[in-house]
Amino acid sequence: MKIGGVIPLSLVDYLQRPAVVIFTSGCNLRCPFCHNRELVEGRESVDHKQVLAFLEKRAGKLGAVCISGGEPTVQEDLEEFICEIKSLGYRVKLDTNGSRPKFLKRLLAHLDYVALDIKSSPCRYRAATGGKLAFDTAAESAEIIKESGVAYELRTTAVPGLVAIEDLAFIARRLGPVQRYAVQMFRPAKTLNPALEKAETYPADWFAKAKKALEGQAKEVLLRGI
Numbered sequence: 480m481k482i483g484g485v486i487p488l489s490l491v492d493y494l495q496r497p498a499v500v501i502f503t504s505g506c507n508l509r510c511p512f513c514h515n516r517e518l519v520e521g522r523e524s525v526d527h528k529q530v531l532a533f534l535e536k537r538a539g540k541l542g543a544v545c546i547s548g549g550e551p552t553v554q555e556d557l558e559e560f561i562c563e564i565k566s567l568g569y570r571v572k573l574d575t576n577g578s579r580p581k582f583l584k585r586l587l588a589h590l591d592y593v594a595l596d597i598k599s600s601p602c603r604y605r606a607a608t609g610g611k612l613a614f615d616t617a618a619e620s621a622e623i624i625k626e627s628g629v630a631y632e633l634r635t636t637a638v639p640g641l642v643a644i645e646d647l648a649f650i651a652r653r654l655g656p657v658q659r660y661a662v663q664m665f666r667p668a669k670t671l672n673p674a675l676e677k678a679e680t681y682p683a684d685w686f687a688k689a690k691k692a693l694e695g696q697a698k699e700v701l702l703r704g705i
């Protein structure tokens with residue numbers, strides 16, 4: 480496992496549960512709005528055995544681990560890593576970009592919660608992923624997660640120019656009904672494409688419209704960061 484960093488305690492990464500967050504190093508996409516350049520470029524810095532030793536020490540005090548990235552599913556030994564964490568008694572959440580649906584299907588047997596990024600609608604998917612992923616692959620991951628019975632959310636970062644209300648309405652029709660959909664405020668800071676650092680963010684009333692566009696197809700709509 481290549482690990483780029485660890486947050487020992489987070490209250491926002493696993494549905495308000497106290498959780499350890501592990502950031503894996505390396506990603507197969509190049510989303511222009513990404514804030515995690517160091518992780519995307521795979522500059523690993525933490526020994527995974529040290530991370531497991533830390534989790535062993537905290538077992539029983541913290542109940543959950545969130546594995547985020549980078550993109551965790553590019554790590555071929557991710558399944559073994561998740562099983563080691565589960566054997567310590569933790570609940571495990573996975574954050575993924577949905578680019579490896581077959582691998583994801585195998586992982587679901589061990590997971591308690593999955594957050595899947597849906598970057599935009601089909602016509603903007605390549606632009607939103609740096610030319611690396613098509614909507615249909617992420618949609619296949621969404622279907623696999625929905626069929627698995629594992630708790631999940633789909634989530635979209637609202638980047639002006641890459642995500643409009645019409646894109647969310649399309650996603651809702653194409654992937655709904657879903658348990659939970661989160662729309663996240665884009666923060667224009669330290670982005671992979673520096674041009675986006677000058678981008679405007681959407682105002683609060685845009686998020687109200689986003690909620691409306693998703694409500695018919697999502698049991699719960701969360702607005703994050705506004």
Ligand code: SF4
Pocket residue numbers: 506507508509510512513514515519548549550576
């Ligand atoms: S935002 Fe895109 S490039 Fe950045 S870590 Fe996530 S999937 Fe990779």
